[in-house]
Amino acid sequence: MDIAADCEHRMEPVLVTPSQPTPAHTLCLSNLDDQCLLRFSVEYLFVFAGHVDVDALRTALSRVLVDYYPLAGRLGPGDDGKHVVDCNAEGALFGEGFLPGLTADEFLQGSAIAKPHESWRKLLRGAEPQSFLGVPPLVVQVTRLGCGGTVLCAAISHCLCDGIGAAQFLHAWARAARFEAADHHVAPFHDRWVLRPRCPPCIAFEHQEYAMNSFPSGDERAATSSLFTGPLAPVSLTFTGAHVQRLKDRCAPWLEECTSFEALAAHVWRAWVRSLGPPSDLRVKLLFTVDIRRRVKPGLPEGYYGNGFVLACAESTAGQLAAPSGEHHAARLVRAAKEMIDDDYVRSTVDLLELRRDAMPDLSASLVISAWTRKGLEDLDIGAGRPLHVGPLTSETYCLFLPVVDDPRGVTALVSVPEAPAERLEDRCLHGLDDVENEEQ
Structure with a gap:
């Protein structure tokens, strides 16, 4: 419109x-x-x-x-x-x-x-x-x-x-x-x-976030290319605080103290894969930003407003994610990818970018999540009170986690996918989550 x-x-x-x-x-x-x-x-x-x-x-x-x-x-x-x-x-x-x-x-x-x-x-x-x-x-x-x-x-x-x-x-x-x-x-x-990079630079990790995916065959490479290309349609998925809690509860038996981000990222990643339907043996990635301000030693100075994040990378086959046990499998992968980010990993990333100026993340079969939650954007007051809405001006190829006004525990996931699986993605993401609200009424 x-x-x-x-x-x-x-x-x-x-x-x-x-x-x-x-x-x-x-x-x-x-x-x-x-x-x-x-x-x-x-x-x-x-x-x-x-x-x-x-x-x-x-x-x-x-x-x-x-x-x-x-x-x-x-x-x-x-x-x-x-x-x-x-x-x-x-x-x-x-x-x-x-x-x-x-x-x-x-x-x-x-x-x-x-x-x-x-x-x-x-x-x-x-x-x-x-x-x-x-x-x-x-x-x-x-x-x-x-x-x-x-x-x-x-x-x-x-x-x-x-x-x-x-x-x-x-x-x-x-x-x-x-x-x-x-x-x-x-x-x-x-x-x-x-x-700044070390002298001399030292790349101490594999850095899967910048590595290319490997495909089982040329035919599957061509088939997968068609899944992840073409005109994109933005899908807006609002998870209430009750929805997020239900996702955390699902992961609790396998992941102690599962965070809201871990549960929601795993859920959206899995729904994204299931809606696109790639070959079961295709390796797919989830890339997400991790704030490093307190992960480097010493921590970044207070007030540092430059880029203080690196990408974490979770990787799995599409079949493992689509399986009935895929939800807690994905959550464990998200947790492991996040915990890998420490001072050594950050310094290695900085050094990699020193030696490979043209380095780009592998986006061939990857979902990229950037969280705009917990930044206080929903409280921005320029003299007109709190905003009714916070979001991006345009839809990008990556997934954004946005704050929900008046629901501090809620999250809106804005995901751009090819037009054909857009409706399937909404169904996969939200199916069954309203049951918890019905039980409380």
Whole structure:
């Protein structure tokens, strides 16, 4: 549904520069920042029922860019072939839009519970796909709705911030918009050398997240290729807190103190495989992000907003996942992959990216999960109260775990799959989970 197709742009976006002079220097990126996987902008979308003073929000952005001045700079190539940030205070791109014929409720209802649509691109001018270095590190647009509500979109270069870092910046901007004192809040830590490679680099692990899958035969390779390619359809699956608890209970006999993420990641991975129906002997992977801020020694400095994560990798045959015992089998694999991430593994990853600048994760038969939960995005208040919805601007090829407003234990999984198995995925994921709610009524 083209709910954003009528978005009006009555003026060109403007550059918002820091309100005070900022350091003029070159910021070197870490190997985790500069890896090929992250050469894009993460596009966030927030829907608010309340009105926002756009001029005040723009002024607040100017103030917060004094602290987060690299986001007002520009990415470019460095002398050693790695990308750097020219901290030149050129500014972030700030645009305005108008959707006078639409309310916040109509926006959410008309988009099938805020399922991304290509027309949403009009809600963020200036971040359109082009050369990676051609997009400013920070692009925002504030769109006013007919009901007085607001849509805020922000595209933040993944080379500069991971999800935790982006949330840290967005909350700092929100505090400035509310004129809240920042004295007791953590200042951003800019230096990326805390994740520099060792000399000489040493790759001490196999790093299956970057290894290519092996297929039993050429025929099966061709058959599998058809399963994982083609037009993608976004599937939005909302798991209530009761759903998540039921998944944890299912794993409890085989996995002590199973976490919500382990249970849900295993469940979605298994449903994804069963809906696609690959050959039973095909090895499939689950890749997911693991925060390393407290896993490295010493821990990353407080306020570090660069990329402080690595990918964990769980691997199995499709047949093992599809089997009746596949749920706890998958959960154990997720736990083992997560526990493997320690200081040695992180340093080995950094060194691998030093020696293999073009390294990319194996996505041939892989589900990639990035969790936006537990980052406080659902509490972002830019002067209009808490958002009604938090999610991505567009549907990506990876799976996002999103917070559910007003259900702190709930999770919405947004998964993009080929169109044919999309309905099967929804059935596989949600079948039987409502029984727990019926029992409680």
